[in-house]
């Protein structure tokens with residue numbers, strides 16, 4: 061049984077105007093339970109739009125989204141969030157700056173927490189402290205600190221914790237390390253791999269780092285003009301090098317894969 | 326009037342307007358959204374209270390004002406979230422509509438005194454002042470103290486202070502429950518609230534309802550204390566609330582919701598003391614609104630002025646080097 065099925069997703073922005081833009085063009089995908097997919101593509105290929113479609117940020121023109129057997133196509137965004145965690149490039153999007161680390165985690169945990177009068181309580185706080193300790197960033201001693209005082213990397217690590225705290229069926233990462241300095245990006249990426257592995261999460265990750273796209277995860281997709289043009293996994297993927305991937309893309313689309321943030325290695 | 330009497334009157338007024346300041350704090354700083362419903366819901370609270378008080382239920386009247394304020398807030402909230410109208414316009418629309426509602430509540434006149442006509446012992450129509458919570462409480466205080474001339478301003482201040490303290494405590498506690506925390510988070514980062522599978526629209530609407538309920542409650546307290554309701558009393562109320570909130574934060578800051586609530590109450594008291602001083606130096610009463618507006622403008626320009634001064638200083642140091 062597959063964990064996520066996308067069936068013929070179709071989305072045109074501003075239809076019927078000169079600006080009409082086909083952002084998703086009949087995208088169909090079967091994603092198995094425990095798959096860790098890395099997603100590549102040029103600027104404007106439709107990667108973020110695909111995520112937003114899964115997250116329910118807009119209505120599709122056509123198509124169906126089925127998560128773990130449940131048709132979520134018509135579900136409101138905040139209802140889907142019960143089962144889907146997400147993380148964006150901008151570390152500021154995932155956290156509330158004027159609330160404490162503890163309060164942020166408690167809010168994210170609302171989905172799965174047992175009933176309590178106050179949102180922050182001793183039992184949950186002990187659990188949060190254990191989770192924070194595993195980040196090795198010393199945040200477990202700063203739980204009463206305002207989120208806004210943390211660095212971008214710390215906030216992104218905390219956001220990752222918040223996105224996964226409620227054991228989502230699906231985790232979506234949209235270039236979540238792209239705004240961090242290289243060392244911090246590396247750290248957050250290592251953390252991501254660990255959390256995804258430990259919790260056996262089904263995960264999709266947009267990245268512009270081609271080397272990482274082939275190394276991390278179990279399957280790599282490449283999008284172009286709203287379509288998935290390459291889909292490699294298993295032994296084929298294990299044997300694939302970055303130049304070979306570029307070559308495959310060139311043959312398929314007669315164009316070169318090109319992204320302003322693209323890193324080859 | 327002696328200094329003490331002036332102070333008493335200022336504190337008494339300040340307490341009455343304190344729930345409104347808390348409401349403004351919730352709208353403008355917790356939810357981070359300007360809400361112009363406030364001018365209208367203040368009067369709506371007054372009017373609803375006047376009608377129910379005249380009918381003989383001064384305590385119930387206060388509760389009614391809460392409901393009327395919450396209803397006004399609900400409409401503004403629905404306009405903002407479900408209809409997608411810009412927050413400022415949403416508030417203006419509700420406020421404008423409320424004018425008619427308030428007019429009808431007052432029975433088609435622009436003000437209403439808390440009294441009713443009764444037949445006296447010789448069968449003539451006379452005006453009888455309605456009972457208010459303030460009147461009942463003064464009777465209670467007289468009974469407790471044995472002082473038949475117990476200061477009515479003092480008893481009013483005690484009653485309002487007790488009510489406001491209870492309201493502030495409940496509110497402060499509420500903001501640490503899951504529902505309350507979701508409201509705070511909605512004002513801080515709505516996207517993150519949605520990502521946490523919380524209905525941010527509902528949080529926002531609930532926040533606006535609580536804010537306007539508090540504002541209407543102030544209107545009701547004022548109505549019972551001054552013994553009349555006036556259709557035009559609300560204009561500029563929002564600026565008065567903002568001025569109070571900002572003044573309070575000079576003393577207590579806003580580092581937490583609890584401090585924000587305390588600041589709103591304290592600011593409301595200080596604001597009324599400032600007004601009393603201004604009256605004492607013969608400022609005409611019509612200048613009050615200008616004074617409030619100037620206070621808000623000064624407070625809001627402080628951060629920018631500070632930055633400009635810092636920049637100038639840095640430039641000068643660069644030039645010197």
Ligand SMILES: Nc1ncnc2c1ncn2[C@@H]1O[C@H](COP(=O)(O)OP(=O)(O)OP(=O)(O)O)[C@@H](O)[C@H]1O
Nearest residue numbers: 073074081083101102103104105106107108109110
């Ligand atoms: N809300 C929107 N309204 C109109 N057009 C949009 C909207 N969202 C996306 N688009 C368009 O859809 C196309 C796909 O955008 P998308 O953000 O999915 O690209 P992407 O693959 O994530 O690119 P990048 O690597 O630059 O992030 C772009 O042409 C974009 O301009």
Ligand SMILES: [Mg+2]
Nearest residue numbers: 107108109234
């Ligand atoms: Mg993108």
